[in-house]
Amino acid sequence: MIRVSNLTKTYGPRAAIQDISFEVGKGQIVGFLGPNGAGKSTTMKILTAFMPATSGTVHIAGFEVFENPLEVKKRVGYLPENPPVYLDMLVADYLSFAAKIHGVESNKVRAAVDRVLEKVALGDVRGRLIGNLSKGYRQRVGLAQAILHEPEVLILDEPTVGLDPKQIIEIRNVIRGLAGQHTVILSSHILPEVTATCQRVIVINRGKIVDQGTIEELSSHLHKGLVYSISVKKPSPDGLKSIQTIPGVHRVTDQGSKWMIEMDPNAGEIRDRIVDVAVQKGLGVLEFRSEKMSLEEVFLELTTNESPEAHA
Amino acid sequence: MKRVWNIAWRDFRAYFMSPIAYVIIALFLFIMGWFFFNNFNFFIQSASRMNPYGGGGTTPSVTEGIIRPLYGNMNLTLLFIVPFISMRLIAEEKKMHTMELLLTAPLKQWQIVVGKYFSGLLLLSTLLVPTLAYPLILGVASNPDWGPIFSAYLGTYLMAGCYLSIGLFFSSVTENQIVSGILTIVTSLFFWLISWAAYSAGGAWSDFLNYASLITHLNNFLRGVFDTSDFVFYLSFIFIGLFLTHRSLDSYRWRS
Ligand SMILES: Nc1ncnc2c1ncn2[C@@H]1O[C@H](COP(=O)(O)OP(=O)(O)O)[C@@H](O)[C@H]1O
Ligand SMILES: [Mg+2]
Numbered sequence: 364m365i366r367v368s369n370l371t372k373t374y375g376p377r378a379a380i381q382d383i384s385f386e387v388g389k390g391q392i393v394g395f396l397g398p399n400g401a402g403k404s405t406t407m408k409i410l411t412a413f414m415p416a417t418s419g420t421v422h423i424a425g426f427e428v429f430e431n432p433l434e435v436k437k438r439v440g441y442l443p444e445n446p447p448v449y450l451d452m453l454v455a456d457y458l459s460f461a462a463k464i465h466g467v468e469s470n471k472v473r474a475a476v477d478r479v480l481e482k483v484a485l486g487d488v489r490g491r492l493i494g495n496l497s498k499g500y501r502q503r504v505g506l507a508q509a510i511l512h513e514p515e516v517l518i519l520d521e522p523t524v525g526l527d528p529k530q531i532i533e534i535r536n537v538i539r540g541l542a543g544q545h546t547v548i549l550s551s552h553i554l555p556e557v558t559a560t561c562q563r564v565i566v567i568n569r570g571k572i573v574d575q576g577t578i579e580e581l582s583s584h585l586h587k588g589l590v591y592s593i594s595v596k597k598p599s600p601d602g603l604k605s606i607q608t609i610p611g612v613h614r615v616t617d618q619g620s621k622w623m624i625e626m627d628p629n630a631g632e633i634r635d636r637i638v639d640v641a642v643q644k645g646l647g648v649l650e651f652r653s654e655k656m657s658l659e660e661v662f663l664e665l666t667t668n669e670s671p672e673a674h675a
Numbered sequence: 676m677k678r679v680w681n682i683a684w685r686d687f688r689a690y691f692m693s694p695i696a697y698v699i700i701a702l703f704l705f706i707m708g709w710f711f712f713n714n715f716n717f718f719i720q721s722a723s724r725m726n727p728y729g730g731g732g733t734t735p736s737v738t739e740g741i742i743r744p745l746y747g748n749m750n751l752t753l754l755f756i757v758p759f760i761s762m763r764l765i766a767e768e769k770k771m772h773t774m775e776l777l778l779t780a781p782l783k784q785w786q787i788v789v790g791k792y793f794s795g796l797l798l799l800s801t802l803l804v805p806t807l808a809y810p811l812i813l814g815v816a817s818n819p820d821w822g823p824i825f826s827a828y829l830g831t832y833l834m835a836g837c838y839l840s841i842g843l844f845f846s847s848v849t850e851n852q853i854v855s856g857i858l859t860i861v862t863s864l865f866f867w868l869i870s871w872a873a874y875s876a877g878g879a880w881s882d883f884l885n886y887a888s889l890i891t892h893l894n895n896f897l898r899g900v901f902d903t904s905d906f907v908f909y910l911s912f913i914f915i916g917l918f919l920t921h922r923s924l925d926s927y928r929w930r931s
Contacts, residue, residue: 464780
């Protein structure tokens, strides 16, 4: 249903996302998990044809977003980070406007509005001014807007951000209720949120995909060790062996220009030890770095606490 | 076209959800009433005195004595009023993040631009309709030439349409409505006043500056003269404004 290939978006010299590729099958609910600034919103803006990518392609229901934005927009419902609601409109008026611009035929607008109001449990505020509603209700109005035209794909950017715990539970229930009828991508920086709602998770950090899979798959990856690489000026077999014998190092492999150092899981912080040994052995260290952003490191940056203050 | 209308109508209604439309309408009608009253009085007085225009016993026509100055003043007033109509059109949507709704709905970008523009024209019409009272009063009091009155409205509408087009563009380049309004006034004034420079610039430059000035083309309409080239000028001017707005939305999408 959704196929993203090598997507890159740069702002000036900085890449917000880099070479992102993933697929989402029909009817899945996929979580897009990553800390703030990871590139979640950027990716979603490109998927909805709101913003063009710098390079790469996105196919939704067989249409490429850049070449065929109208066809994509017809099939996608989008709830941006800030619910795109007009504060000076009544809930029902807003939804009928949204229905019309999404191509719902005039004689079906009313029915569509009634249907979504019921789905997101907003019936009791249909005649209220949006500006007078709480954040949780506005978010639900935004969600209602996204499903008005019965899109095949739903893209929800941090749908629970800024809500209180009760509202969060309500919104999640609404989203779970939408599964099955729509293919859903939902972004979040809150770990329990995706574990509670999604079948599959794509973990993104600093614009790159770190890992993807089911929750179980991710937690099995989680216990693999970290990998560092070291480049040295004067490599020697003796030096390599010395590093290998440091407690916590699982294996060292010579890759020509650099050595890859695989760590035992739960090795602790021993990077200083590795560098000390390399210096003692007179290897001439040129570079020492973490080779792959490990899932642990990403998860450390994620919010694991559900209360909204935790990430204020 | 239906989508254009959906957008235009929503925006038009939104004007009346805040005091802004009422303030604009009241202010405009007050100023115009003042102009009309004074023009009318002045005309009556000068007509009842000795005819100052020499020649035979003819008094200045209603067209010359009332219509031209009245609608000239109306155009100058609109130059300061229209930016208040245009300033919110896109700036507000950017600020409130509702632009994302429009830009991810299955709409073509020009439908959004034209819809917004039409909502401004609707409010403009709401301003202008009550001023039809002035020609009607003249119709009761005398026997005016209806041709120039019609053409004065047409010219005014086109000219205000140019202000609106400038305003829509500036509303799309900034989220700050005040900045957008000020830039609109300055730019509109610029296109009024460049004909002044035509006197000192000579030759081809003078012709060009005269042609590029909004006011030059209005004068024909106020005299009751229809000239296709004036139409073409105004419509092109409006088109360029809408085109630039469209481009500015493109770049907004690239950068957001
Ligand atoms: N309009 C912009 N101009 C420049 N940089 C931006 C812009 N929008 C986002 N970025 C940068 O791109 C990166 C990804 O941002 P974003 O996609 O909003 O992250 P997330 O939604 O995961 O919090 C961030 O480093 C952010 O600073
Ligand atoms: Mg974001």
